Amino acid sequence: MQSRVKFGSFLRNICFGSTAFLAAATASAQAPTPTPSGTGQTVITAARYIDVLTGKTVEFPAIFVGPDGRITNVADARTVRWGSDVRHIDLGQKTLLPGLIDMHVHLDGSADIGGYRGLEFTDSFWGMMAVKNANDMLDAGFTTVRTIGSKDRNDIGLKQAIDAGYATGPRIVPGGYTLGATGGHCDSTFLPPSLEKKDGKEEGIGDTPEELRFQVRRQRKYGAEVIKVCATGGVFSRNTEPGQLQVSEPELRAIADEAHQWGLRVAAHAHGASGIRAAIAAGIDTIEHASLVDDEGIRMATTRKQPVWFAMDIYNTEYTQAEGAKNGVLEDNLRKDREIAQIQRDNFRKAVRAGVRMVFGSDAAVMPHRDAGKQFRVMVEYGMTPLQAIQAATKNAAEALGREKDVGAITVGRYADLVAVDGDPLADVRQLESVDAVVKGGVLVKGN
Numbered sequence: 221m222q223s224r225v226k227f228g229s230f231l232r233n234i235c236f237g238s239t240a241f242l243a244a245a246t247a248s249a250q251a252p253t254p255t256p257s258g259t260g261q262t263v264i265t266a267a268r269y270i271d272v273l274t275g276k277t278v279e280f281p282a283i284f285v286g287p288d289g290r291i292t293n294v295a296d297a298r299t300v301r302w303g304s305d306v307r308h309i310d311l312g313q314k315t316l317l318p319g320l321i322d323m324h325v326h327l328d329g330s331a332d333i334g335g336y337r338g339l340e341f342t343d344s345f346w347g348m349m350a351v352k353n354a355n356d357m358l359d360a361g362f363t364t365v366r367t368i369g370s371k372d373r374n375d376i377g378l379k380q381a382i383d384a385g386y387a388t389g390p391r392i393v394p395g396g397y398t399l400g401a402t403g404g405h406c407d408s409t410f411l412p413p414s415l416e417k418k419d420g421k422e423e424g425i426g427d428t429p430e431e432l433r434f435q436v437r438r439q440r441k442y443g444a445e446v447i448k449v450c451a452t453g454g455v456f457s458r459n460t461e462p463g464q465l466q467v468s469e470p471e472l473r474a475i476a477d478e479a480h481q482w483g484l485r486v487a488a489h490a491h492g493a494s495g496i497r498a499a500i501a502a503g504i505d506t507i508e509h510a511s512l513v514d515d516e517g518i519r520m521a522t523t524r525k526q527p528v529w530f531a532m533d534i535y536n537t538e539y540t541q542a543e544g545a546k547n548g549v550l551e552d553n554l555r556k557d558r559e560i561a562q563i564q565r566d567n568f569r570k571a572v573r574a575g576v577r578m579v580f581g582s583d584a585a586v587m588p589h590r591d592a593g594k595q596f597r598v599m600v601e602y603g604m605t606p607l608q609a610i611q612a613a614t615k616n617a618a619e620a621l622g623r624e625k626d627v628g629a630i631t632v633g634r635y636a637d638l639v640a641v642d643g644d645p646l647a648d649v650r651q652l653e654s655v656d657a658v659v660k661g662g663v664l665v666k667g668n
Contacts, residue, residue, distance in 0.1 A: 260287030289661030319363025319637030324581030334549035354389025397424035405454035429474035452495035462491035472502035531581030539587035580613035
């Protein structure tokens with residue numbers, strides 16, 4: 221989908237053949253003339269880009285991309301030139317940002333299929349549906365997603381299909397099956413015993429440190445790149461309450477130690493204050509939801525030597541309360557959703573003010589994947605600056621993933637994953653609710 225060489229409006233005013241231009245290009249130590257080696261080079265231009273590492277806006281970028289999809293140079297488009305063998309993606313007067321990262325999604329779930337309606341579909345339906353959801357996330361500007369919670373390892377299979385070129389979608393950091401306690405939020409809680417598994421526990425479920433260590437090893441064995449555990453009860457499960465501690469601190473510590481030994485990071489679903497404190501004390505890397513966090517949990521998150529990040533999904537309740545009943549969500553689940561929604565938002569504001577490290581996590585599948593960008597507005601309404609909200613979905617998320625060399629910023633060495641918008645998202649973060657162009661690995665996948 222890349223275009224051949226064409227020049228934006230600001231470039232058309234520059235005479236590339238003039239002696240003055242050649243002298244300026246030769247003299248500029250900061251922006252040397254790129255010398256593409258062989259085929260496969262691409263240059264991306266736009267009016268400006270946001271450097272999320274410094275918070276500055278840089279005018280007239282020329283972002284050069286190598287055959288491997290990584291950025292090789294970021295230069296000033298007014299003082300460089302390139303040959304006709306370099307493909308040019310001209311994004312005109314738009315503003316560029318790094319591709320967005322959503323740290324909490326479920327690709328094989330659907331917001332409009334709630335409660336027992338899921339039983340209308342065969343098992344393989346969910347893996348097929350995940351392909352569309354991945355496309356929707358990419359189209360919304362999320363070039364990297366972390367999937368934490370997937371049946372049948374649909375996220376792992378989809379990642380493999382995307383990486384092999386059989387499907388399109390974002391870069392996926394898959395988690396496989398979620399770990400949890402028998403009868404807890406991440407166990408199967410909607411069916412009677414006669415319909416449950418007869419030959420043992422559900423995949424991912426354990427009730428001792430040893431069983432949960434085994435589950436870490438098992439998920440990694442089959443392709444998981446992150447481990448998720450449900451430390452507390454949840455909103456959209458049956459017979460659990462969000463505040464309940466369901467996995468003990470020793471069990472959480474066993475999960476964290478085992479995962480870290482294998483080089484994996486751990487996310488803990490934790491609504492309740494006691495579960496949040498236990499997860500932080502156990503060495504968990506990211507706390508998901510953090511709805512009922514107390515002052516001690518916030519203190520622990522800001523003082524722990526090893527970084528801990530909060531991923532607080534503070535938009536999706538707008539969708540679930542408006543559409544949930546129509547979609548089949550049970551009233552008990554909607555009741556729990558109502559009870560914690562405003563508390564979670566107020567605690568988000570408190571955590572931001574206290575300096576808790578924050579990443580962007582939408583819990584897409586609870587609401588439509590295409591709407592993930594709507595959370596930026598709520599993050600700003602509840603205490604973040606637009607830049608902080610953008611950094612939560614770029615540089616912070618890359619750091620929390622341990623992938624600062626790959627994604628999260630427009631800088632040399634990282635993948636050329638970019639989004640473009642018409643306006644200035646630092647003035648109006650709602651620009652990110654509908655991005656105009658998306659580039660993944662130097663390839664234009666949305667826009668023209």
